[in-house]
Amino acid sequence: MPPSETKTRIDWIASSCRLLQSTAAEFARTRPFTGLTIGTAIHLEPKTAALLTTLQAGGARLVATGNLNSTQPETIAYLSAHDIAVIGEQTTDAAAHGRFLDAILAEKPDLLLDNGGDLFARVAERGYPALRGGTEETTSGRARLAPLRDAIKVPVLVINDSPIKQFAENRHAVGQSLFESYMRFTNRSTNGKRVTVFGYGACGKGVAACFRNAYSVVSVVDVNPVTTLEAHLDGFATPLREQAIRGADVLVTVTGAPDIITAIDLPLLKDGAILINGGHLPHEIAVAAIAADKSVVETMRYPSEGIETFRFSDGRTIHVLGEGHMANLAGPRPLGNSVESMDLGFTLQARCLERVAHGIGPGHCVVPVPADIDAAVAEAYLAINR
Ligand SMILES: NC(=O)c1ccc[n+]([C@@H]2O[C@H](COP(=O)([O-])OP(=O)(O)OC[C@H]3O[C@@H](n4cnc5c(N)ncnc54)[C@H](O)[C@@H]3O)[C@@H](O)[C@H]2O)c1
Numbered sequence: 001m002p003p004s005e006t007k008t009r010i011d012w013i014a015s016s017c018r019l020l021q022s023t024a025a026e027f028a029r030t031r032p033f034t035g036l037t038i039g040t041a042i043h044l045e046p047k048t049a050a051l052l053t054t055l056q057a058g059g060a061r062l063v064a065t066g067n068l069n070s071t072q073p074e075t076i077a078y079l080s081a082h083d084i085a086v087i088g089e090q091t092t093d094a095a096a097h098g099r100f101l102d103a104i105l106a107e108k109p110d111l112l113l114d115n116g117g118d119l120f121a122r123v124a125e126r127g128y129p130a131l132r133g134g135t136e137e138t139t140s141g142r143a144r145l146a147p148l149r150d151a152i153k154v155p156v157l158v159i160n161d162s163p164i165k166q167f168a169e170n171r172h173a174v175g176q177s178l179f180e181s182y183m184r185f186t187n188r189s190t191n192g193k194r195v196t197v198f199g200y201g202a203c204g205k206g207v208a209a210c211f212r213n214a215y216s217v218v219s220v221v222d223v224n225p226v227t228t229l230e231a232h233l234d235g236f237a238t239p240l241r242e243q244a245i246r247g248a249d250v251l252v253t254v255t256g257a258p259d260i261i262t263a264i265d266l267p268l269l270k271d272g273a274i275l276i277n278g279g280h281l282p283h284e285i286a287v288a289a290i291a292a293d294k295s296v297v298e299t300m301r302y303p304s305e306g307i308e309t310f311r312f313s314d315g316r317t318i319h320v321l322g323e324g325h326m327a328n329l330a331g332p333r334p335l336g337n338s339v340e341s342m343d344l345g346f347t348l349q350a351r352c353l354e355r356v357a358h359g360i361g362p363g364h365c366v367v368p369v370p371a372d373i374d375a376a377v378a379e380a381y382l383a384i385n386r
Pocket residue numbers: 138139140141169170174198199200201202203204221222223224227254255256257260278279280281326327328337
């Protein structure tokens with residue numbers, strides 16, 4: 001019998017991140033982060049573990065915490081076993097999360113890897129001289145940090161603003177993983193279902209395409225008329241908001257903006273409607289206000305399934321998935337976006353941190369990934385996959 005070994009899912013993910021593996025092998029030779037501490041606040045799930053061990057291979061000391069709700073205990077155990085200090089635990093308590101972020105910054109990291117702007121928003125209030133700069137992963141984080149440029153001062157490269165991140169992750173991978181999450185949470189079919197997607201940005205385009213490919217009848221609602229025209233020309237229905245809500249079996253929010261579906265909309269919702277959020281923050285569906293609305297006469301919770309069902313006085317029910325948190329990182333067995341998309345995005349992260357560590361200049365506060373890094377990462381991915 002040949003030798004056999006039982007491995008974990010994190011091992012599977014790490015071995016599937018081929019770009020990060022080759023980057024780690026290079027970093028082990030070049031050691032770009034020797035003597036530096038990197039503080040991170042990003043979803044602690046298996047693909048992030050592959051990124052953090054890559055940075056560690058480059059000589060970094062790491063102090064890591066997660067984002068609200070998405071921290072996975074197995075990932076904490078894996079990182080701890082690899083000498084990566086993890087602060088905090090899975091929580092939906094914003095105050096507790098804030099304390100974890102403060103503890104990261106108390107270590108005075110030389111570089112920060114942020115996801116949603118939580119760390120750099122604090123830096124804007126109380127920066128420190130050792131900070132060289134860092135990276136921000138998301139659309140929501142860029143929107144939050146751009147007005148704070150004058151206070152942040154140090155270079156911050158926004159991974160989301162790389163075209164690679166836009167098409168590889170936001171468009172293709174978020175669409176697939178939110179679609180997968182709808183099926184995973186509900187075990188319901190998509191065929192013939194009326195699906196309304198709120199937001200036709202990069203993420204919304206992928207979501208709309210995935211449901212259409214699965215035989216749903218898809219409508220798009222976007223506040224931007226130019227984007228709505230694009231959805232129309234892409235062949236999606238673009239009804240007015242109220243009509244789109246009335247007809248929908250499934251409502252997906254993926255805008256980055258708050259209060260996309262609120263308690264005011266409850267009378268419009270169809271009996272049995274399913275609400276699912278893909279935006280970064282759990283504020284697109286106003287779940288607390290919906291739960292507290294006087295028309296709700298009964299709430300049924302299925303904690304292990306991540307489903308809440310609200311029954312109204314007129315007999316209708318609606319279902320909210322993952323308490324309105326990003327569904328692809330919530331609920332039972334949350335897998336997040338595909339390995340390949342995250343391998344690309346996290347290789348951009350590693351290369352951008354390497355660039356900031358070695359000086360990119362103060363004019364780079366909240367700016368896109370430099371074009372030469374995009375080109376090098378694209379070449380490397382194509383070379384592996386040819
Ligand atoms: N779930 C994930 O894994 C994942 C991954 C990447 C990004 N995100 C998040 O998804 C969200 C969207 O990201 P994106 O890259 O598509 O952003 P984007 O800026 O490209 O698109 C957002 C779209 O929403 C529209 N919009 C804004 N307010 C609206 C409203 N009130 N009603 C309807 N439409 C509205 C905008 O006009 C825009 O077209 C962000 O919060 C981002 O952080 C999630």
